[in-house]
Amino acid sequence: xxxxxxxxxxxxxxxxxxxxxxxxxxxxxxxxxxxxxxxxxxxxxxxxxxxxxxxxxxxxxxxxxxxxxxxxxxxxxxxxxxxxxxxxxxxxxxxxxxxxxxxxxxxxxxxxxxxxxxxxxxxxxxxxxxxxxxxxxxxxxxx
Amino acid sequence: xxxxxxxxxxxxxxxxxxxxxxxxxxxxxxxxxxxxxxxxxxxxxxxxxxxxxxxxxxxxxxxxxxxxxxxxxxxxxxxxxxxxxxxxxxxxxxxxxxxxxxxxxxxxxxxxxxxxxxxxxxxxxxxxxxxxxxxxxxxxxxx
Amino acid sequence: xxxxxxxxxxxxxxxxxxxxxxxxxxxxxxxxxxxxxxxxxxxxxxxxxxxxxxxxxxxxxxxxxxxxxxxxxxxxxxxxxxxxxxxxxxxxxxxxxxxxxxxxxxxxxxxxxxxxxxxxxxxxxxxxxxxxxxxxxxxxxxx
Amino acid sequence: xxxxxxxxxxxxxxxxxxxxxxxxxxxxxxxxxxxxxxxxxxxxxxxxxxxxxxxxxxxxxxxxxxxxxxxxxxxxxxxxxxxxxxxxxxxxxxxxxxxxxxxxxxxxxxxxxxxxxxxxxxxxxxxxxxxxxxxxxxxxxxx
Amino acid sequence: xxxxxxxxxxxxxxxxxxxxxxxxxxxxxxxxxxxxxxxxxxxxxxxxxxxxxxxxxxxxxxxxxxxxxxxxxxxxxxxxxxxxxxxxxxxxxxxxxxxxxxxxxxxxxxxxxxxxxxxxxxxxxxxxxxxxxxxxxxxxxxx
Numbered sequence: 001x002x003x004x005x006x007x008x009x010x011x012x013x014x015x016x017x018x019x020x021x022x023x024x025x026x027x028x029x030x031x032x033x034x035x036x037x038x039x040x041x042x043x044x045x046x047x048x049x050x051x052x053x054x055x056x057x058x059x060x061x062x063x064x065x066x067x068x069x070x071x072x073x074x075x076x077x078x079x080x081x082x083x084x085x086x087x088x089x090x091x092x093x094x095x096x097x098x099x100x101x102x103x104x105x106x107x108x109x110x111x112x113x114x115x116x117x118x119x120x121x122x123x124x125x126x127x128x129x130x131x132x133x134x135x136x137x138x139x140x141x142x143x
Numbered sequence: 144x145x146x147x148x149x150x151x152x153x154x155x156x157x158x159x160x161x162x163x164x165x166x167x168x169x170x171x172x173x174x175x176x177x178x179x180x181x182x183x184x185x186x187x188x189x190x191x192x193x194x195x196x197x198x199x200x201x202x203x204x205x206x207x208x209x210x211x212x213x214x215x216x217x218x219x220x221x222x223x224x225x226x227x228x229x230x231x232x233x234x235x236x237x238x239x240x241x242x243x244x245x246x247x248x249x250x251x252x253x254x255x256x257x258x259x260x261x262x263x264x265x266x267x268x269x270x271x272x273x274x275x276x277x278x279x280x281x282x283x284x285x286x
Numbered sequence: 287x288x289x290x291x292x293x294x295x296x297x298x299x300x301x302x303x304x305x306x307x308x309x310x311x312x313x314x315x316x317x318x319x320x321x322x323x324x325x326x327x328x329x330x331x332x333x334x335x336x337x338x339x340x341x342x343x344x345x346x347x348x349x350x351x352x353x354x355x356x357x358x359x360x361x362x363x364x365x366x367x368x369x370x371x372x373x374x375x376x377x378x379x380x381x382x383x384x385x386x387x388x389x390x391x392x393x394x395x396x397x398x399x400x401x402x403x404x405x406x407x408x409x410x411x412x413x414x415x416x417x418x419x420x421x422x423x424x425x426x427x428x429x
Numbered sequence: 430x431x432x433x434x435x436x437x438x439x440x441x442x443x444x445x446x447x448x449x450x451x452x453x454x455x456x457x458x459x460x461x462x463x464x465x466x467x468x469x470x471x472x473x474x475x476x477x478x479x480x481x482x483x484x485x486x487x488x489x490x491x492x493x494x495x496x497x498x499x500x501x502x503x504x505x506x507x508x509x510x511x512x513x514x515x516x517x518x519x520x521x522x523x524x525x526x527x528x529x530x531x532x533x534x535x536x537x538x539x540x541x542x543x544x545x546x547x548x549x550x551x552x553x554x555x556x557x558x559x560x561x562x563x564x565x566x567x568x569x570x571x572x
Numbered sequence: 573x574x575x576x577x578x579x580x581x582x583x584x585x586x587x588x589x590x591x592x593x594x595x596x597x598x599x600x601x602x603x604x605x606x607x608x609x610x611x612x613x614x615x616x617x618x619x620x621x622x623x624x625x626x627x628x629x630x631x632x633x634x635x636x637x638x639x640x641x642x643x644x645x646x647x648x649x650x651x652x653x654x655x656x657x658x659x660x661x662x663x664x665x666x667x668x669x670x671x672x673x674x675x676x677x678x679x680x681x682x683x684x685x686x687x688x689x690x691x692x693x694x695x696x697x698x699x700x701x702x703x704x705x706x707x708x709x710x711x712x713x714x715x
Contacts, residue, residue: 001157001159004155009617009631010632011610014586015573109685111685180298288442331439346438401537430588431585433583446585466585467579467584469582
């Protein structure tokens with residue numbers, strides 16, 4: 001097996017993986033260096049809500065960071081994303097469970113298909129959304 | 144031989160396949176984990192109508208899922224698609240056999256070339272269409 | 287050597303080829319299953335006019351098909367293309383030899399850069415054009 | 430080492446190269462068959478002016494061709510490009526050395542980012558530009 | 573391990589790398605020839621401010637060049653970029669540390685997603701920005 005990474009310097013690198021069990025360890029190992037594999041899916045990586053608290057950000061090449069003002073951010077490919085808690089919605093129109101959304105404001109160099117419209121003219125880009133689903137141990141930080 | 148997959152975490156992974164006969168087994172094995180290879184063709188995967196009843200969704204990295212309201216959906220790369228039965232059309236303008244269409248409403252992050260126009264302003268995205276053709280055993284669930 | 291194919295199920299598959307002489311045999315072998323390698327060039331594959339009569343469609347993953355009405359079509363990646371004979375043009379404005387064009391009407395999911403404008407609002411997509419040039423034996427059906 | 434080529438039939442082929450010194454010989458060998466590797470850079474391949482006279486077109490999968498009217502053209506991926514000599518510009522606004530530009534009129538199937546605007550509504554596509562720089566022997570036809 | 577490069581002639585070349593420690597040496601070795609791996613990230617490569625003075629441009633396939641007028645430029649894939657020093661901003665609206673921006677005016681063949689808007693109708697393309705962060709020795713020229 002081989003994984004294709006984009007290194008922190010943007011280089012395309014193919015890394016050998018001995019077997020399937022070593023796959024996620026390899027993603028974690030290089031993810032800690034800021035390396036990523038593949039693209040963020042449109043609308044962001046979907047993860048279960050119960051995986052947020054101890055999510056291992058290295059799995060997607062991201063990391064937690066506390067800025068000088070003391071706010072926690074998620075850093076991914078040099079961009080800082082905010083952590084937003086979305087309350088559950090239970091109206092006549094729709095029912096949505098509570099979620100945690102990792103997103104940032106859009107920049108002029110973001111391609112059209114990653115921008116999502118919000119109120120007014122504001123556009124944002126989502127890295128991940130933790131909503132519903134069933135907790136998966138393999139997404140958790142190793143203890 | 145090697146197959147290039149996108150894993151459930153979006154990683155690009157090359158998997159070795161010993162020979163041609165093992166190709167579809169490999170697609171099924173990793174497809175069961177939500178891994179996909181290549182892109183959904185424009186207009187959706189075309190399959191024969193008679194393959195719908197026992198189609199093995201793992202071949203394209205998808206799976207059947209019943210939502211809390213009891214409706215059956217097809218899940219593919221984190222998106223839920225509805226199953227729509229289209230009646231045969233036999234008018235002066237065109238003749239079309241009955242079909243089953245697997246589709247969902249378009250989202251703002253779907254690229255232009257996967258959106259299809261329906262009545263009014265509604266746009267949708269098709270994962271697969273089962274129409275005409277001749278049943279192929281290799282698409283069926285293993286017994 | 288390795289050839290990168292898109293299988294009939296859309297999977298990205300790398301196939302080993304022992305040497306250069308085996309290259310076209312490998313294209314034919316998998317092309318017979320509807321596998322393709324690379325993209326159709328903008329404006330369609332250009333082939334010599336004298337190769338049309340006994341062209342081996344498996345070279346580009348296509349095949350001849352006669353529809354229920356008795357019309358011959360070329361099937362490529364699940365789409366049916368018509369065969370159009372274009373007469374030679376010899377006007378003051380331009381000189382063009384006779385040609386055979388393999389094309390179909392454009393669909394809403396065809397990307398912009400494969401659509402060609404015709405009279406009025408009609409748009410079409412070209413798979414191949416056989417015009418001029420010198421017959422190449424290697425494109426012919428094996429006898 | 431491996432080079433990824435697009436063959437004359439559009440197939441994606443990976444070719445092994447024993448070592449770095451063999452790299453350009455491999456490009457020439459397959460380039461002679463019309464195979465190319467990678468994309469033409471936006472604005473065309475930049476080469477030194479003094480390399481034009483004996484440039485080895487096989488390095489980029491192109492070849493010289495004389496049409497029935499006796500005009501020399503450069504053929505690249507099935508398209509014919511004209512050879513245009515541009516005089517040096519030395520005005521108050523800008524200083525540009527003499528150049529040779531290899532270009533053709535744009536077609537409706539050319540993607541937006543390869544089209545360059547000229548006077549009026551005319552658009553063209555550039556394959557290569559020979560301007561300034563210092564002659565490099567490795568671009569020359571082998572003697 | 574393998575790195576995928578775009579050579580100075582635009583060819584796609586896969587180069588073997590014995591182990592992880594050799595990765596950056598390989599980027600430097602081929603970067604010196606103008607080879608690059610991957611794409612410039614939207615908004616340019618982000619580097620720490622304190623790495624500008626002795627940055628090793630070969631890491632991203634670029635090089636310093638002094639033009640006939642005596643101005644220093646950074647050459648990357650045949651394009652010349654200017655070096656702009658941006659003063660620190662400390663207003664009520666935002667706080668930004670001093671930075672060095674490597675950028676050039678946009679050309680008609682630059683794709684939409686690399687263009688950044690400046691005052692008026694001017695658009696530019698950024699190769700790299702050195703701002704904030706903590707110096708990393710591995711980005712420095714070898715002594």
